[in-house]
Amino acid sequence: MIGRLSGTLLEKQPPHLLIDVAGIGYEVDVPMSTVYRLPPLNSTVTLHIHMVVREDAQLLFGFYEKRERELFRELIRLNGVGPKLALTLMSGLEVDDLVRCVQAQDTSVLVKVPGIGKKTAERLLVELKDRFKAWESIPQMAPLVLPEPIEIPPASAQSDAVAALVALGFKPQEASKAVARIKDDELSSEELIRQALKGMV
Structure with a gap:
């Protein structure tokens, strides 16, 4: 392996x-x-x-980090959560945000992730609560850091961002609208995806 x-x-x-x-x-x-x-x-x-x-x-x-891989492994152990859905969850939410959702048993954020309805969100939160006991005891869950943006032509950055969102499970029209709402032509595709996800999830 x-x-x-x-x-x-x-x-x-x-x-x-x-x-x-x-x-x-x-x-x-x-x-x-x-x-x-x-x-x-x-x-x-x-x-x-x-x-x-x-x-x-x-x-x-x-x-990038071991803790991300451990979170992924916890997610795919859950009933009804495959690797693709686990990646989508981790793309829409930072590790810290997902832990907070579990601690507060808050479904409002999870239901905005493609492929997760209210009943599924409620079940996931209940199942994850026990699994996240170890995570709650970690002193600091530092936010993931965005590196310096890489220069990418605006048109290419926007199309790459839309393609990435579609690959994560969003509908093409929904992805296009989310990227189009970001009025900054200087952003890299990674930053466009980050901001689009914040607006969608």
């Missing part, structure tokens, strides 16, 4: 990455919380990996 990858970041099409490790290109899916912290293309990147082996595929999910 693969638990860690360190190599050259060749492609970045959120939520998909291509990482070259000794001449082998690994396709890795990551949450937006990890995308925000990635270095520029052709730089060295190290990710903590969760590997899923199926009859028809071997899937890699990458995370």
Whole structure:
């Protein structure tokens, strides 16, 4: 099993990455919380990996921090939560925000995530409350840090942001409207996605 990858970041099409490790290109899916912290293309990147082996595929999910991977593993242990939904949850909410939702048993934020209705949100919060006891005892759950934005042409940044939101489960029209509402042509695709998600979730 693969638990860690360190190599050259060749492609970045959120939520998909291509990482070259000794001449082998690994396709890795990551949450937006990890995308925000990635270095520029052709730089060295190290990710903590969760590997899923199926009859028809071997899937890699990458995370910038170990705590993100542990949260992902807790989520996919829940009934009805697969890797895609877990990534969508972690893309729409910071780790801290999700922990706060669980502590307060607040469904209002979760129901805005694609694929989660009110009943599902209520069930997830109940199941996660016990699992998050260990997380509540950690002294500091520092917010994930956004790196310096990378220069990307506005048109490309907007289309990349829309494509990433669609890949996360939002409808194309919904994604386009969310990106169009952001009136700043200087933002990178990662920042556009971050702001669009804040407006949608």
